[in-house]
Amino acid sequence: MSEYRKLAFVGTVGTGKSTIVRTLSEIEVIDTDRASTVDIGKEFTTIGIDYGRIALGDNMALGLYGVPGQSRFSMLWDHVNRSLWGLAFLVKYSESPDSDSLLEVIDFFQPVANDIPFVVAVTHADQADDDSLESFCTVFQEILTSRSLPAAVMAIDCTSRDSAMSIPLYINAMHRARENA
Amino acid sequence: MDIAQAKPIIRPLIEEFVAKHFEVLVTSACTEDGFVIAHCDGSKLTLEEDKIAALSSTLLSLSEAAARVINSGKLQVTVMEGDKANLVVVKTQCQNLAIVLTVASESSLSIGQVLFLANRLAGEIQRL
Numbered sequence: 001m002s003e004y005r006k007l008a009f010v011g012t013v014g015t016g017k018s019t020i021v022r023t024l025s026e027i028e029v030i031d032t033d034r035a036s037t038v039d040i041g042k043e044f045t046t047i048g049i050d051y052g053r054i055a056l057g058d059n060m061a062l063g064l065y066g067v068p069g070q071s072r073f074s075m076l077w078d079h080v081n082r083s084l085w086g087l088a089f090l091v092k093y094s095e096s097p098d099s100d101s102l103l104e105v106i107d108f109f110q111p112v113a114n115d116i117p118f119v120v121a122v123t124h125a126d127q128a129d130d131d132s133l134e135s136f137c138t139v140f141q142e143i144l145t146s147r148s149l150p151a152a153v154m155a156i157d158c159t160s161r162d163s164a165m166s167i168p169l170y171i172n173a174m175h176r177a178r179e180n181a
Numbered sequence: 182m183d184i185a186q187a188k189p190i191i192r193p194l195i196e197e198f199v200a201k202h203f204e205v206l207v208t209s210a211c212t213e214d215g216f217v218i219a220h221c222d223g224s225k226l227t228l229e230e231d232k233i234a235a236l237s238s239t240l241l242s243l244s245e246a247a248a249r250v251i252n253s254g255k256l257q258v259t260v261m262e263g264d265k266a267n268l269v270v271v272k273t274q275c276q277n278l279a280i281v282l283t284v285a286s287e288s289s290l291s292i293g294q295v296l297f298l299a300n301r302l303a304g305e306i307q308r309l
C-alpha cells in the first residue's frame with residue numbers, strides 16, 4: 001500500500017461520524033453502531049470506532065477513524081491520537097451551539113502542541129439556511145480564536161462525497177503549506 | 182527499529198506461519214497505533230490489511246484500558262471466540278518496536294491452540 005495516514009473524526013452522537021466515514025470510504029467500513037438505550041433522537045450510535053479508507057492522490061492512503069465525542073470514551077481518543085495526520089471535530093448544526101465538547105476535545109488532543117491540522121466541521125449544513133449557518137459557524141470560529149487555534153470552521157453535508165472531501169483536502173493543504181513554509 | 186525496517190524481516194515469518202497452519206485465516210502484525218507491518222491471509226479469506234490493523238490495535242488498546250481498570254497486571258492476551266472462528270491478539274516486541282500480533286483461525290483450532298501458536302510466533306519475532 002502507498003503511504004498510509006490516519007484521519008480522525010470526533011463528534012458526539014448523531015453528528016455524522018458513521019455517515020462521513022461511509023461516504024468517503026472506498027472499502028467496506030467497520031462500524032460499531034449499537035442501538036441507543038437512551039433517547040438521543042436516533043436509533044443507533046457509534047460506541048467503538050468506525051473505520052474506512054480512501055486514496056488521496058496517487059501515493060497516499062487515508063485511514064478514516066470515526067470516534068465518539070463523549071469524554072467517557074476518551075480511552076479511544078488516546079488510541080486514535082497516536083500518529084494522527086489530521087483531526088476533524090464534527091458538530092451538528094442546530095439552533096443552540098453546544099461548545100463544551102469542542103473544548104474537551106481541544107484540551108485532550110492539543111492539536112497545536114501536537115502539531116496536528118485541525119478543523120471544525122459543522123455537519124447537516126444542507127439542512128440550514130445561510131444566515132443561521134453563518135452565525136452558528138461564527139460561534140465556533142470565536143472559540144478557536146480564543147484558544148489561538150489556527151483552524152477552519154467549515155460547513156459540510158456528510159452524505160455528499162464532494163462536500164465531505166473538503167475535510168481531507170483542507171488538511172492536506174495545511175500539510176503542504178507547512179512543508180513549503 | 183522502525184516500521185520500514187521491521188517489514189522485510191517480519192513478513193517472511195508471518196507468511197511461513199500462515200502457509201504452515203492451514204486452519205489460520207489471517208495473521209497480522211501492526212504497530213500499537215494501527216500501522217500495518219505485515220499481513221497474510223490464508224486461502225479461505227481475503228481481508229483488507231489496514232482494516233485488520235485498525236481493529237486489532239483498537240481491541241488491544243481497549244483491553245489494556247480494561248486491564249488497568251481492574252488492576253489485572255500485565256495484559257497477556259485478548260481473545261474473541263466465535264462459532265466458526267477465533268481470534269487472539271497478543272503484544273510482542275521487535276527490538277524496540279512494540280508489535281500487535283493478531284491470529285485468527287477456524288474454530289477447529291481451539292482458543293488454547295491458537296494462543297499457543299500466536300505466542301510461539303510472538304517469541305520468534307522477539308528473537309529477531
Ligand SMILES: Nc1nc2c(ncn2[C@@H]2O[C@H](COP(=O)(O)OP(=O)(O)O)[C@@H](O)[C@H]2O)c(=O)[nH]1
Pocket residue numbers: 011012013014015016017018019020042044045046123124125126127156157158159
Ligand atoms: N442531511 C444530512 N444528514 C446527515 C448528515 N450527517 C449525518 N446525517 C444523518 O444523521 C443521522 C446520524 O448520523 P450518524 O453518521 O449515524 O451519526 P454518528 O452518531 O455521529 O455516527 C443519520 O441518519 C445520517 O444519515 C448531514 O451532513 N446532512
